[in-house]
Amino acid sequence: MSASSPLSEFDARLLEFAETAPRSPGAREEAITRTLGISAVRYHQRLNRLLDDPAAAAAHPIxxxxxxxxxxQRAESRRRAKSG
Structure with a gap:
């Protein structure tokens, strides 16, 4: 995505969901499917992509x-664990 492309309606909903999603993994997975209509795996893939999108950062900076x-932090932990 380029810096000038706005968020799709679905991506905006996904970010809004991420702000209010249940903290419990089981409840969150159920809410992802119920609210967004996608699998938890697809949700995390799309959310991860959005973290690198300037439009997402502009819409939900915090x-x-x-x-x-x-x-x-998770990536750094994995790197440290690998280098042992």
Whole structure:
């Protein structure tokens, strides 16, 4: 996505859902399917892609920054575990 392309209606709904999603993994997966009509795997793939989209960062700057930080921390933990 380019910096000038706006978020689709679905991507905007997905980000709004991410802000209010249940914290419990089981409840979150059920809510993803019920609310968005997609699998949890597809949700996480799309959310991860949105974290690199400037339009998503402009629409939900605090959420995107928090999720990017969490993604980077998980990646760093995996790198440290591999290098042992």
């Amino acid at each position: 959420l995107v920054a928090r999720l990017r930080r969490m993604r980077n």
